[in-house]
Amino acid sequence: VRQLLPEPLDEADPVPLYASDTRPCNGPRPWVLIDMIASIDGATAVEGRSARLGGPADRAVFHAIRAVADVILVAAGTARAEHYRAPRLDDRLVTMRRNRGQADQPRLAIVSRQLDLHEGVPALHDPTARPLVITTANSPADRRSALSERADILTHGTNGVDVTAALEALRRTYGAEIVVAEGGPIFNAVLAAADAIDEVCLTLAPTLVGGSSARVIHGGHPIASPFDLVRVLEEDGYLFLRYSRRPHA
Ligand SMILES: NC(=O)c1ccc[n+]([C@@H]2O[C@H](COP(=O)([O-])OP(=O)(O)OC[C@H]3O[C@@H](n4cnc5c(N)ncnc54)[C@H](OP(=O)(O)O)[C@@H]3O)[C@@H](O)[C@H]2O)c1
Numbered sequence: 001v002r003q004l005l006p007e008p009l010d011e012a013d014p015v016p017l018y019a020s021d022t023r024p025c026n027g028p029r030p031w032v033l034i035d036m037i038a039s040i041d042g043a044t045a046v047e048g049r050s051a052r053l054g055g056p057a058d059r060a061v062f063h064a065i066r067a068v069a070d071v072i073l074v075a076a077g078t079a080r081a082e083h084y085r086a087p088r089l090d091d092r093l094v095t096m097r098r099n100r101g102q103a104d105q106p107r108l109a110i111v112s113r114q115l116d117l118h119e120g121v122p123a124l125h126d127p128t129a130r131p132l133v134i135t136t137a138n139s140p141a142d143r144r145s146a147l148s149e150r151a152d153i154l155t156h157g158t159n160g161v162d163v164t165a166a167l168e169a170l171r172r173t174y175g176a177e178i179v180v181a182e183g184g185p186i187f188n189a190v191l192a193a194a195d196a197i198d199e200v201c202l203t204l205a206p207t208l209v210g211g212s213s214a215r216v217i218h219g220g221h222p223i224a225s226p227f228d229l230v231r232v233l234e235e236d237g238y239l240f241l242r243y244s245r246r247p248h249a
Contacts, residue, residue, distance in 0.1 A: 001057055001240065005232040012233060014064035014240070018201075019096060021242075023068070023178050026198060029167040032073075033199040034181045034188055035065050036216045043209035044185055044216060048081055053205040057235035065201050067093040069106040069180035071132070071170050075187030076112035080120045084108065086129035107174060109134055110151075111161055111187060115143035124150050132174070134166045163194045185218035193220045198245050200227060206237035 003009040003017075023031035037053045038044050046052040054062075066072060067089055074084060087106045089097070094104045108123050109132035117124055123131050124147070133151040135144065137158045144153055154173075156165040170176040181191060191197050202216065226246040233240035 001061070001233045001235040003231070003233050005229065014061045014233065015067065015093065015096065017231070017233075018061075018064045018068055018242075019100070021068075023199070025171065025177050028171065029164065029196065030070070030171045030176045030179045031198050032167065032179045032181055032191065032196050033065070033068075033201060034183070034191065034197055034216075035062065035201045036183055036188070037203040037205055038216055039205050039207045039209040039213075041208050041210065042215045043211065043213035044183070045081075045213045046209055050082065053207060053209075054203075055205070055236060055238060057238050057240075058203050058205070061201075061203065061233065061240050063089060063093065065180060066106060067096060068178055070102060070176040071109050071174065071179045072106045073109045073111065073134075073170075073179050073181040075184055076110055076114070076117060077186060078182065078184040079110045079112075079117065079123070081184070083120055083122055084110070085122045086126045086131065105129065106180070107132060107176075109154075109170065111135075111163075111166075113139055113160065115139050115147060117143075117147065132170075134161050136161055160190065163190055163196055167196060183216075185214035185216060188217045189220035192217050192223055192225070195225070197225070200241075200243040202241045202243065204239040204241060 001012050003012040037050055039053055072087055111134045113136055131151045133147055134154045137155050154169055156162045227243035228246050230244050231242040
């Protein structure tokens with residue numbers, strides 16, 4: 001990829017670039033990065049999935065961003081729509097993570113109220129990795145009990161997951177200092193409402209979609225939270241934008 005900002009570079013490797021960014025914990029909770037792809041007109045899905053927005057450069061940046069995560073946080077709608085699997089980073093990224101003192105692979109954490117996760121989420125049927133499921137106290141007890149055989153269950157909040165408490169628990173109990181949140185738009189609104197987004201990595205795909213796809217954040221009360229644009233990469237017309245939350249004055 002080439003870098004356009006902060007200074008032009010003809011050849012840039014996304015892996016060391018994303019790895020060398022500073023991401024300090026925010027008080028008792030980890031740093032939270034949301035990573036999303038959108039079309040020129042702001043769509044986040046085509047026919048219910050994001051795959052048709054992506055391309056090879058996007059895959060490379062996606063993995064470079066995943067490689068910095070201690071925990072990959074995803075909401076149930078996305079885990080189901082995208083048939084989420086346990087994260088599998090390649091040997092180069094694993095070596096980099098070992099050198100940084102991180103686990104070989106990030107831990108997957110799925111956020112759900114209903115816990116209707118049995119079908120369509122291969123990560124919950126993978127004997128090599130045990131995901132986390134973050135849910136509420138009044139989620140269905142029978143599903144919680146069934147899932148506890150395949151996942152560690154964290155309970156925070158009653159009607160909806162208390163994301164601040166959940167994030168703090170990810171740090172306290174699982175040592176997570178960097179959380180990469182991969183959506184979807186409904187859950188991003190929950191993170192935004194909790195003022196829990198420190199960084200946005202947005203891929204702008206050179207595609208028009210139309211229709212009624214959700215934007216990166218869908219629903220919730222409108223907020224206007226200022227971010228600084230700190231890096232721009234480009235390949236094949238894709239823009240890889242890295243925004244960091246502007247420090248409070
Ligand atoms: N372009 C991109 O980068 C990108 C990234 C991700 C997803 N997507 C697309 O976005 C779509 C899915 O996103 P979505 O916005 O519809 O759904 P979503 O945010 O992925 O998931 C919504 C679900 O998350 C759970 N949830 C959300 N807030 C919660 C809370 N406070 N407490 C407990 N559970 C909570 C609920 O799960 P339960 O129903 O299980 O209770 C809810 O139904 C798909 O089309 C996907 O392809 C695109």
